[in-house]
Amino acid sequence: MAQTAAPAGSDQGGLPFAIAAYGIWGFVPLFFKLVDSVPPVEVLTQRIIWSLPLCFLIMLFRRQIGEYLAALRDWRTLRLLLASALLIAVNWLVYIYAIFTDHVLAASLGYYLNPLVNVMLGMLFLGERLSRMQLLAVVIAGVGVAILLAGALDTLWISLTLAFSFGVYGLLRKVVPVGSLPGLSVETTVLLLPSLALSAWYIGVGDGRGFASDTSISLLLMAGGVVTAVPLLLFATAARRMSYAALGFVQYLAPTIQFLLSLFVFGEPLKPVQLACFVLIWISIAVFSFDMWRKTRAERIVAV
Numbered sequence: 001m002a003q004t005a006a007p008a009g010s011d012q013g014g015l016p017f018a019i020a021a022y023g024i025w026g027f028v029p030l031f032f033k034l035v036d037s038v039p040p041v042e043v044l045t046q047r048i049i050w051s052l053p054l055c056f057l058i059m060l061f062r063r064q065i066g067e068y069l070a071a072l073r074d075w076r077t078l079r080l081l082l083a084s085a086l087l088i089a090v091n092w093l094v095y096i097y098a099i100f101t102d103h104v105l106a107a108s109l110g111y112y113l114n115p116l117v118n119v120m121l122g123m124l125f126l127g128e129r130l131s132r133m134q135l136l137a138v139v140i141a142g143v144g145v146a147i148l149l150a151g152a153l154d155t156l157w158i159s160l161t162l163a164f165s166f167g168v169y170g171l172l173r174k175v176v177p178v179g180s181l182p183g184l185s186v187e188t189t190v191l192l193l194p195s196l197a198l199s200a201w202y203i204g205v206g207d208g209r210g211f212a213s214d215t216s217i218s219l220l221l222m223a224g225g226v227v228t229a230v231p232l233l234l235f236a237t238a239a240r241r242m243s244y245a246a247l248g249f250v251q252y253l254a255p256t257i258q259f260l261l262s263l264f265v266f267g268e269p270l271k272p273v274q275l276a277c278f279v280l281i282w283i284s285i286a287v288f289s290f291d292m293w294r295k296t297r298a299e300r301i302v303a304v
Helices: 011-033 040-062 065-073 075-100 104-125 132-151 153-175 180-205 215-241 244-250 253-264 272-303
Strands: none
Touching: 011 075, 011 215, 011 244, 011 253, 040 065, 040 075, 040 180, 040 215, 065 075, 065 180, 075 104, 075 153, 075 180, 104 132, 104 153, 104 253, 104 272, 132 153, 132 272, 180 215, 215 244
């Protein structure tokens, strides 16, 4: 959904919502660790199944059912949302797999890389031009990824899959004329039937690990719908109340929390090549963010 720039001085109104959204996304590995005995594919199917009813409730409250139905009737929109649904499913599955296999560090790197991937995709497919500082930021990030190629190839696929799947997902959603919540609802709708089929298969297998095998596990899997929908609603609220540039700064909260969790809660080892890559990514983010701040400041001065 296209976002209009918020008026100067309006960022504080959306900041609590942005912090809440990215805070939940940052701490979500703690939630998924509670169900790490369940196969990742089944966790994904339950997340899809139980997020849809909550999305409908929120759409009813926000009077967006009409937009949802209109998207389902428009074949061009539906076709693009089918592609975006497959991408977000891949993103969610790889993310869940990364948490279950103790690769939260690699997942964190993927979401650090995502904004820079967005910049590259915008240049390649939307005709957007990079400033010299943005180009420098992308080059620095590329050097960091190249270092990982030399010493941490076993987890690099996780980071790159998360960054590019979410980046291309965002690119598709940028050109689809539908809001974030109705769009997510359409995506979960097209994924619902295969999710129900897979869920039924897992229940039929009855290995004692998944949905319907234990009350606490079943309730936790159902809660995955809340974990999916609530931060999205908070994010959508924040996006309407604050500038895109300010929101860009806050988005690094989630991978930073994940990075800290991986080291101090899950005890993942930090390899020297990973540390070098993270340092370069942080430098790249600093360069990129400074360039955004400088441009936003210049635009506000001109507006005054």
